[in-house]
Each structure stands twice: as structure tokens, then as C-alpha cells.
Amino acid sequence: MNITIIGAGYVGLVTGVCLASVNHDVIVLDIHEKKVDLLKQGISPIYEPGLEPLLKQQLQDHKMTFTTDYHEACNQAEIIILAVGTPSKQDGSSDLSFIKSAAEEIGAQLMKNGTIIVTKSTVPVGTNKKIKGWIQNRLSGPYHFSLASNPEFLREGSAIHDTFDGDRIVIGADSQAAAAKLEEMHRPFNVPVLHTSIESAEMIKYASNAFLATKISFINEIANICEKLGGNIEDVAHGMGMDSRIGPHFLQAGIGYGGSCFPKDTNALVQLAGDIDHKFELLESVIKVNAKQQVSLVNKAREHFGSLSGKKAGVLGLSFKPNTDDIREAASIEIVKQLLAEGVAVTVYDPVAIDNARSVLGESVSYGEHLFDSIEDQDMLFIATEWEEFKVLRLKTIAKLMKNPAVFDGRNCFSLEEAKETTVDYYSVGRPAVIKSSSLI
Numbered sequence: 001m002n003i004t005i006i007g008a009g010y011v012g013l014v015t016g017v018c019l020a021s022v023n024h025d026v027i028v029l030d031i032h033e034k035k036v037d038l039l040k041q042g043i044s045p046i047y048e049p050g051l052e053p054l055l056k057q058q059l060q061d062h063k064m065t066f067t068t069d070y071h072e073a074c075n076q077a078e079i080i081i082l083a084v085g086t087p088s089k090q091d092g093s094s095d096l097s098f099i100k101s102a103a104e105e106i107g108a109q110l111m112k113n114g115t116i117i118v119t120k121s122t123v124p125v126g127t128n129k130k131i132k133g134w135i136q137n138r139l140s141g142p143y144h145f146s147l148a149s150n151p152e153f154l155r156e157g158s159a160i161h162d163t164f165d166g167d168r169i170v171i172g173a174d175s176q177a178a179a180a181k182l183e184e185m186h187r188p189f190n191v192p193v194l195h196t197s198i199e200s201a202e203m204i205k206y207a208s209n210a211f212l213a214t215k216i217s218f219i220n221e222i223a224n225i226c227e228k229l230g231g232n233i234e235d236v237a238h239g240m241g242m243d244s245r246i247g248p249h250f251l252q253a254g255i256g257y258g259g260s261c262f263p264k265d266t267n268a269l270v271q272l273a274g275d276i277d278h279k280f281e282l283l284e285s286v287i288k289v290n291a292k293q294q295v296s297l298v299n300k301a302r303e304h305f306g307s308l309s310g311k312k313a314g315v316l317g318l319s320f321k322p323n324t325d326d327i328r329e330a331a332s333i334e335i336v337k338q339l340l341a342e343g344v345a346v347t348v349y350d351p352v353a354i355d356n357a358r359s360v361l362g363e364s365v366s367y368g369e370h371l372f373d374s375i376e377d378q379d380m381l382f383i384a385t386e387w388e389e390f391k392v393l394r395l396k397t398i399a400k401l402m403k404n405p406a407v408f409d410g411r412n413c414f415s416l417e418e419a420k421e422t423t424v425d426y427y428s429v430g431r432p433a434v435i436k437s438s439s440l441i
């Protein structure tokens with residue numbers, strides 16, 4: 001099939017590469033010229049395991065092209081997939097300006113009947129109706145087109161795997177023919193397909209993200225209670241997860257959820273409910289708990305040291321999760337900002353996210369070239385992302401390198417047994433702190 005994707009961000013790029021690799025002919029359009037130039041050379045502007053080799057292969061096989069020209073992208077397409085960003089506005093609601101401008105451009109370029117316009121971007125319930133209007137307003141003739149909502153569920157860091165091995169594909173189309181065509185497009189992925197109305201498809205995306213965020217805030221609250229009452233959150237989560245009605249996933253306590261989706265989509269759903277005078281109290285609490293959790297490690301450090309002013313801290317991990325260079329809404333950035341506000345000199349390290357972090361943190365911190373640069377001679381060490389290369393470090397190595405070995409582990413990378421065998425004062429999440437008697441004197 002001839003498929004066009006509008007937006008060469010995370011979703012557009014991964015979707016495009018995967019569709020091309022199962023033999024569709026894919027054009028990806030973006031308005032960002034530099035990005036398109038890089039992509040034409042087979043260079044991925046994002047770090048995503050497995051993406052670049054697959055991209056290069058599709059270019060070599062002539063299954064994929066990149067452009068900034070809407071006419072070239074849209075006039076022959078059977079299916080046009082909208083994958084532009086839908087960031088948060090100041091009030092938390094979804095900014096649909098990129099969707100609107102892309103829809104208007106598509107409308108102006110439609111020159112035949114039967115094109116299916118698919119929304120993959122995460123958009124509030126009712127947006128597809130608006131998209132229809134925006135396209136219709138720009139049509140140059142009486143062309144018929146179909147609309148569908150086909151939300152994306154990939155996770156950064158495992159995006160290729162999630163596309164080929166996802167749990168479900170949701171299709172909400174305005175006609176049976178469009179629904180059948182989209183099912184055919186996805187068939188090579190061999191993932192179960194659910195057909196719904198457009199509105200249900202739009203809501204499935206928000207409800208899924210909100211539910212997962214709720215699981216995370218819930219387990220983080222249980223972790224906070226464990227810290228005060230006793231109990232080990234790892235055992236508690238394991239025991240809860242053994243109940244098949246609860247399930248073992250998304251019960252990893254930590255320093256809160258970040259990324260480009262959960263924070264944005266939970267806020268957008270609260271706003272969407274508010275628009276119809278429904279106060280979504282549960283989700284409001286989930287968001288509040290998450291904000292509190294993001295600064296919980298620094299609170300522990302303050303309690304440990306008294307004042308943090310004039311001290312030196314290393315921060316390991318800047319991306320919002322491992323295997324990505326994305327730092328959008330990452331807890332690490334909140335931690336760094338708070339440390340800086342308290343007069344701490346901060347050295348950060350991340351295997352792939354340093355360049356992105358530099359654009360946000362500028363010269364306010366030092367950047368380690370090697371992870372040891374963030375450990376050596378520091379008074380305290382924060383672990384904000386559970387990168388594999390941090391997990392294979394040993395606490396006794398960390399203890400030797402640090403000035404005052406106090407570790408604040410936001411991702412429970414080390415066992416309490418290991419912490420007990422070293423000179424490190426070790427704080428983690430939802431587990432008892434391991435404080436050495438010498439540090440209490």
C-alpha cells in the first residue's frame with residue numbers, strides 16, 4: 001500500500017520504518033527540514049535501539065522516502081497517518097495546533113476519492129470530528145475521504161519490539177471499508193486488532209495511559225508507607241503482582257513517571273473531563289502524588305545531611321527511562337533543579353541523553369564524560385534512571401570513589417544485602433534505609 005506519515009517524530013518514524021519493513025511504500029513528511037535531511041541520509045534524530053539499521057535498510061530497499069513537500073506526500077497516498085505532536089497547553093489541555101495545520105495541508109492536497117486519514121497522535125475525544133472539518137474546509141473539489149482513529153501504544157526504548165509484538169491494535173473508523181483496509185495494513189504485524197467507534201478508540205488511548213500512571217502512583221504511595229511502617233516494596237509489589245487480577249507490570253516503585261506521554265496525557269484527560277464539568281479526582285491525585293515522588297529523593301538527602309548547601313552531588317541518569325535519550329518531563333531534571341536551588345554543585349552523567357540535557361540545563365551543571373566523573377569525590381550520588389551500566393556497578397566500587405558515600409537510589413538498582421556489606425549510606429524507595437553507625441556519630 002502507499003502510505004504517507006505526517007510527522008517524523010518518535011511515532012511517525014518508528015511507524016514508518018516498521019510499515020516499510022513489511023513491504024508497504026512509505027513516505028514520511030516533516031516540516032523540520034534539518035530532520036528530513038538527516039533522515040534522507042539514514043541518520044536517526046532520536047536514540048531508539050534497532051531503529052537506525054532498520055531505517056537504513058528501508059532506504060536501501062527504496063521502500064521509504066522523506067520529504068517536506070505536502071503535495072508530493074499526499075497526492076498519491078491511499079492512507080495518510082497523522083503523527084504530529086500534541087503537546088500540553090499551559091492549562092494542561094491538548095494543543096491541537098499542529099494537528100490542525102497538518103489537516104489543513106492534507107485537505108489542500110487531496111485530489112482523489114477514497115483516501116483514508118488516520119489519526120495516530122494522541123488526541124482528545126472528539127478531535128477526529130474536528131479534523132474532518134479542517135480537511136473539508138480546504139478541499140479543492142468534492143473528494144470523499146474516510147477518517148479513523150488508530151492510537152499508538154509503543155513505548156520509547158522498545159518501540160520496534162512493541163510495533164511487531166504489541167498487545168493490540170485499536171482501529172476506530174467511520175466506514176467498514178476503511179476499517180478493513182487498516183486491518184489489512186497492519187496484518188503483517190500479527191497483533192490482535194480491536195475495532196471500535198472513533199470516540200472509543202480516542203478514549204482507549206487516554207484511559208490506558210491514565211490507568212498505567214495510576215498504577216505507578218499507587219505503588220509509589222505504598223512504597224512511601226512501607227518506608228515509615230516497615231516492609232519492602234519489592235516484596236510487596238511481587239506479592240501483589242502474583243494476583244492475576246492485578247498483574248506484575250507497572251508496579252515498580254521509583255521517583256515517579258516522566259516522559260512525553262504520561263504527564264501530558266493525564267493532564268489532558270483531567271482537562272477533558274473538566275470541560276464536561278466532571279472533576280476527575282482520582283487522576284488529579286495521581287498527578288499530585290507523582291509530583292511529590294519526583295522530589296522525594298532530595299528530601300531524603302536533606303534529612304540525611306541537614307543542609308545540602310555547598311555540597312557536591314553526582315546524578316546518574318537523565319533520560320526519563322533507560323534506552324532512550326528523551327528527557328521530556330524526566331524526574332532527573334527535577335532532581336537536578338532542586339539540588340541547584342539548594343546550592344549544590346552537580347555533575348551529571350547519562351550514556352546517551354547528555355546533548356538533550358545540555359539544551360535544558362545549560363552551564364548550570366558539569367557534564368561527566370564517564371560515569372565515574374559523577375561519582376568521584378562527590379558527597380552524595382543520585383540514581384535517577386536504571387540504565388544497565390549503572391546496575392552492574394558495585395556499591396563497594398562507588399564507596400571507594402566517593403568523598404562521603406551516601407547513595408540515593410531512585411530506581412532500587414541495588415539489593416539491601418549488598419548495601420549492608422559496604423560503607424555506603426544507602427537510601428532507596430520503599431525499603432528501609434541502610435545507614436552505617438559511623439555516619440550517625
Ligand SMILES: NC(=O)c1ccc[n+]([C@@H]2O[C@H](COP(=O)([O-])OP(=O)(O)OC[C@H]3O[C@@H](n4cnc5c(N)ncnc54)[C@H](O)[C@@H]3O)[C@@H](O)[C@H]2O)c1
Nearest residue numbers: 007008009010011030031032084085086098102121122152
Ligand atoms: N513518543 C511516544 O512514545 C508516543 C507513543 C504513543 C503516542 N504518542 C503520541 O504521538 C504523537 C507524536 O508524538 P512524538 O513523540 O512522535 O512527537 P514528536 O514531538 O517527537 O514529533 C512530532 C513531529 O511532528 C512534526 N510536525 C509538527 N507539525 C507538523 C506539521 N504541521 N506537518 C508535519 N510535521 C509536523 C515535528 O517537526 C516533529 O518532528 C503525540 O500525540 C504523542 O502523544 C507518542
Ligand SMILES: O=c1ccn([C@@H]2O[C@H](COP(=O)(O)OP(=O)(O)O[C@H]3O[C@H](CO)[C@@H](O)[C@H](O)[C@H]3O)[C@@H](O)[C@H]2O)c(=O)[nH]1
Nearest residue numbers: 152153154155156250251252254256257258259261320321
Ligand atoms: O513500573 C513502572 C513503570 C514505569 N515507570 C515510569 O513510567 C514512565 C513511563 O514509562 P513507560 O510507560 O515504559 O514509557 P513510555 O515510552 O512513556 O510509554 C508510555 O507512554 C506511551 C505514549 O503514550 C504509550 O504509547 C505507552 O504504551 C506507555 O507505556 C517512566 O518514567 C518510567 O520510569 C515507573 O516508575 N514504574
